[in-house]
Amino acid sequence: MSRPRTRTGALAAALVAVLAGALTGCGASEPVEAPATVAPAGEGRTQYPLVLDNCGQQVVVDAPPQRVASLDQGSTEILLSLGLADRVVGTASWTDPVLPELAEAGASVPRLADNAPTYEVLLGADPDFVTASFGRHFAEGGVTTRERLAETGVDSYLSPTDCEGSTSINGGGTRTRPVTVEAVYQEVHELAEVFDVADRGDALVARLQQRAAAATEGMDLSGTTVAFWFADTSTPYIAGGFGAPALLTAPTGLQNAFADRPEDWNATGWETVVAAQPDVLVLGDLQRDRFSGDRLDDKTAFLAADPLTSTMDAVQHQRYIALHGAEMNPSIRFVDGLEKVRAWYDEHRDEL
Template sequence: MILSRRGPGRLLCLSALTGLILPMAALRADPAGFPLEIANCGHPLQVAAPPARAVSLGQGTTEILLSLGVTDRIAGTAIWLDPLPAPLAEAGAALPRLADNSPGFETVLAVRPDFVAAQWINDIGPGESRVGSWDQFADFGIPAYVSPAECAKSAFNAGSGDGARSQAWDMALLEQEIAELAAIFDRPEAGAALIAANRARIEAVTAGAEALRGRDVSVLYWFSSPRIEGEAYVAGRLGAPGWISQVTGLRNVIDSQEEWPLVGWETIAALDPDVIVLGRMERRSLPGDDVAAKRAFLERDPVASRLSAVREGRLIEMPAQSMNPTLRAVDGVEVLAAGLRDLGLAP
């Protein structure tokens, strides 16, 4: 990431951020602090002034903006999995929702945005995208930003979506996104506070990680399925669940660079994870979205029902949003740690 605030060349030290974030930002500023330039997915992004009418495409992006306290500057949102978590529910209660999934380009333009931020490279990117390309938004003078979590995927320029990662997702990528959005909205102190709070929460729940690692406790994350009786979208080792496993001391049984590979239950049965984490969401675009349907399948399927995690009731429900590379992955660490305690697997 390269951050610069164009001006007469005078260096600014943002002490609120530099003490918390790994050395990833060099800032230059004029007295007003803008225009701001960011290298985003290798694409030069210029922001003339803090956005007043932003559109956020992806619940993860929306939740970061709400956490930074810029609710009144969000003109539209899209791509939702679940209700907002309790700490953000009041602030986001009246957010304009353009679509539950990916909106059309004209729908976004209709709210007259001066900035668009996307959680997924499939929605905004260098080429053909579900919503619009960087060039399409640039034609209307609208800066378009993509989460750094997407920039870390293999061949992101081709719109990799949920594809393979060339870099494991971790808190450094989340902190980069928070810091960049905080800079764009001129809220550096709020960004620093959010980063510090996340670090404290993670530290508070990972005390038993070494003991779990020593016992080689394994886990499978089941997000959803295109057919409930068929293959399952399960977490590979480099996405957010891989990071959650690492910090809690578990071993993900799926050793794939794909973020959400489709895997058959015969393969899963051979791996026989100690714990299965079930994605819970309100979205109903796939048959496997319903956590009750997941549980019913595990109980009746002749292969899945033989898994030791199923037979011994070692199933933990987790909000699906916490399995995505977003702010809610921190919640995922807390949910998993609490579930492991309830199962008697962690102190």
């Protein structure tokens, strides 16, 4: 990608164009006070210009970005874990509170929107780099396209967990193979390289690997079937076999009852879920109220009261594993999910 060198002028022109007709559309998003630009700070390992092949697009980074906007919780928590809070000028699309160990750093980051921001709100944060976990933000009808950002001199990055070659899964593609933990680690390493903090990326991946190994040591849930319910009581979103829950099934031996479905999340009828009779239900405990049944208490109450779901053996014996939404998405929080599966396993192993 060839980047324009007159970013300030191009960005100002873009702001004038979009704000002229979009002032009323910004009301649902919180106002953003842009923090001051910080001076470059890095380890000197990255050689610029850095060229990345990112989901089929060439990204050329001339220097460490100073004003990054992150469109998803998963991407933001990586940036915070890399010690880059002073460079994050905006975040969006959250299902849960920030990780406790990142709360202090995250408190200084402006929230552009609870869900996806508008294009004008994103530009109002004046980013020089934009990251996303899910390609829907960069698709037509999303926040903006990567090409449009490039026209204003703004580089962009999409998580490898959302890509197969040049295809964005959440941008309209379909997986042909399960997402892997290596894609999560690739995202950490590449973002660390972009910001010239490669040593921090190495250390973060090492910590994640150690925690994942400890969580899964000696655990064998082979033969135990599971269904992952993210949200919605009327038409539940149930995980297919290729999305982020594969990061939890592959190392534990759990068998996804819907492993043959390639979609990350399927809008499924309860009749189908009940017919599958999974041994265990993984329930999303989303700390938001976007869909009916986002929160754990709403899910368990529904399962117990509904005439159909209440017949399930997993419901009658309350074989539930509660995970935050962020732990059911492809992010560094997969390891928190593994640790919760381990805690459940240690408590219930004699019943399996």
